[in-house]
Amino acid sequence: MQVKRLGFLCVMLAVMVGMTCDVFGQDSEGEMCVPMGVITIKPPPEVTSQKSPVDFPHSRHFATDCKTCHHTWKGEEKIQGCQTSGCHDQASAPKTTESYLSYSDVSIKYYKYAYHEACIGCHKEIRAKNLQTAKSYQVLGEALPAAGPSGCIECHPK
Ligand code: HEC
Ligand code: HEC
Ligand code: HEC
Numbered sequence: 463m464q465v466k467r468l469g470f471l472c473v474m475l476a477v478m479v480g481m482t483c484d485v486f487g488q489d490s491e492g493e494m495c496v497p498m499g500v501i502t503i504k505p506p507p508e509v510t511s512q513k514s515p516v517d518f519p520h521s522r523h524f525a526t527d528c529k530t531c532h533h534t535w536k537g538e539e540k541i542q543g544c545q546t547s548g549c550h551d552q553a554s555a556p557k558t559t560e561s562y563l564s565y566s567d568v569s570i571k572y573y574k575y576a577y578h579e580a581c582i583g584c585h586k587e588i589r590a591k592n593l594q595t596a597k598s599y600q601v602l603g604e605a606l607p608a609a610g611p612s613g614c615i616e617c618h619p620k
Pocket of ligand 3: 503
């Protein structure tokens, strides 16, 4: 619940500063604005895509603390995109046999690993918890929480 409230607080803050937008990241005055709809996530320009871009329903995720995803955000400066220089901006795969549950600080700079770890990692974690709850034969007061997609075509339709 704590986390949920924090998320809403961020939204309220953003709304109070008057900043919502459909375009990425900035309004005309250069203030931070928060994209409320679907953000289409694409690879860096130098990548020849094998898969279609991913439609990410940003505000559907606002029950989660902003800082879970925007993990370098201190709460005052503008939030920057994942592929910002020096973050997850590496366009080609490092040679590694790591799995998305244990990428190193180095290999996670590869943009695809960063998205897959965050997106699929969280969705699968929720699914796994739900499975455990179901297996524990607890009498449930409410429905299990929705988990996001983890199958390829659910995120990449083509
Ligand atoms: C589940 C993960 C997640 C959560 C939670 C989340 N965001 Fe985002 N946000 C993203 C992703 C992914 C992008 C797209 C950026 C990219 O891929 O480069 C984004 C983009 C943004 C941008 C545009 C950044 C740019 O590119 O200039 C802003 C601003 C932003 N989010 C603010 C927020 C705020 C405020 C909250 C909390 C209310 C929040 N986000 C919660 C994942 C998340
Ligand atoms: C911290 C956990 C978390 C992270 C990180 C996360 N998600 Fe989700 N995602 C969820 C939850 C929870 C739901 C279910 C929300 C709901 O149905 O209200 C969801 C739902 C979705 C849905 C389905 C929405 C619908 O209409 O049913 C899509 C698509 C999605 N996420 C894509 C992404 C992508 C792409 C990323 C990475 C950029 C991502 N998610 C990162 C937790 C997360
Ligand atoms: C929860 C959403 C999600 C799921 C599930 C998912 N991906 Fe992705 N994937 C992304 C995001 C976000 C990106 C970064 C944006 C982009 O490159 O399109 C990405 C990038 C990629 C890329 C690099 C870009 C490209 O087009 O070549 C490949 C390849 C890829 N994914 C393959 C897969 C495969 C194979 C699966 C199933 C095992 C899968 N993805 C499952 C969200 C997802």
